[in-house]
Amino acid sequence: MPAVPSNPHDAYFRHVLSRPADAAGEIRAALPEDIATRLDWDRLELQPGSFVSPELRSRYTDILYRTRLDDHDAYIYILVEHQSRPDQFMALRMMDYLVKVWNHHLDTHHKPSTLPAVIPLVVHSNGTGRVWNTPTELADLIDLDPAARAALDPYLPRLRFLLDDLAALDLRALRNRDLTPATRVMLILHKITPGNTRLGVDLLALTDDLQAILDGPRGEDEFHCVTRYLFLVGDMATIDFDPLIDRLGPRAKEAIVTTAERLRAEGRAEGRAEGWAEGRAEGRAEERANTLVELLNLKFGPVSTGVVDTVRAADPAQVRVWIGRVLAAASVEDVFA
Structure with missing residues (x-):
């Protein structure tokens, strides 16, 4: 699973956020507080490779961290989206990537009986200022009438990804984030x-x-x-x-x-x-x-x-x-x- 971004935007993003100390601030800023406080930030460990298909690596880059959540194995999967128009089917793509992460975990661990939690995070950044306007939950992509949706609700996939929409933030908000200098400069430069x-x-x-x-x-x-x-x-x-x-x-x-x-x-x-x-x-x-x-x-x-x-x-x-x-x-x- 090679991880070689094919454009300078993704390469710079991956370079900075592949360091746990620089990634931690950006991840914390995107996570709900009750999740962030349960993670072991001292054990944030970068995992090698990429789960994005080769034909899409000109559009996306991804980063996977392993850590502990309430003393259980857990992963944080970060997907960077730099396109001017948010991907309508991003929730479906994230489901595909999370399944790959789980399969990778099964392949590299001896007969696990459970699956670890994987926290999915999409970081959206573009130079146009267009904010995210597509579904962040897989169930919202399924075409159903309201009555059918209510009947099927217990059986619909519930995957929802966290979204850090940098395009919706002004520069003051980015400067005020608790980030390392390298991460703050990288995020601001992607905007300006x-x-x-x-x-x-x-x-x-x-x-x-x-x-x-x-x-x-x-x-x-x-x-x-x-x-x-x-x-x-x-x-x-x-x-x-x-x-x-x-x-x-x-x-x-x-x-x-x-x-x-x-x-x-x-x-x-x-x-x-x-x-x-x-x-x-x-x-x-x-x-x-x-x-x-x-x-x-x-x-x-x-x-x-x-x-x-x-x-x-x-x-x-x-x-x-x-x-x-x-x-x-x-x-x-x-x-x-």
Whole structure:
């Protein structure tokens, strides 16, 4: 069960929430208090792999934790949903994934006589601000008249998943959550980065959390993850980081430059470093085009040469619009609609 997210949004989300200390705050914020107080947070243990089918890994990423609930084995299953339109059949998908978790538990434990509790949590985040508006309970998907529903009620599946709808939260609410700096920055960047042309200024509100990340035990490496996401998803050039660098100092500047160099070495954006370093209009246009092609490849798989030619021939302002659509789009065609 490989767990390799195929787009930068999911990769960043999984990177942060795969650490128990960073995941705990986000999970606590989504759970009812009477459940949260019963969990053993000190025994939160990340489980390997993914339960999402390969064809859907461009749309979802998932994380499984094992812990204890009232001294019984229990799991917390987190599914991240980044699409612009909530999945109408998410409750059905969650049932499928929970059955896979239970089967995995049966396969890896010696003749258990019961099944552990699995707490299902969907974290919904997108760059459009569209809130969740589809059923969170499997029984609500079943087409029945009211009288038939009442008669069948004892026999209907009762699965209901917990929902943390980040799209419905404003930035103040996110900042006030009891989260680690890494988790708070990650959640806020998922809201403010796509299509934001003034991101360099908006990042200043995260100065304290970014400073805490830099000062942490894996400071430079963790800061690289932040800037990598910003370069891949945001409309950012190195010059746009200058106000933030003025506050964070030379370590931040070194990390930003190193990230740009790594992306160039990986072939993420041919010629991008020159555009960033010199701040030239021509380099910025090429950087945006390369970023869009990279995002399309990450989310939808390798795109055709015709799509690449269209992107490179387009006006820079149009490319910026397309970049803003990638996160919400369900297909390549939606980006260019």
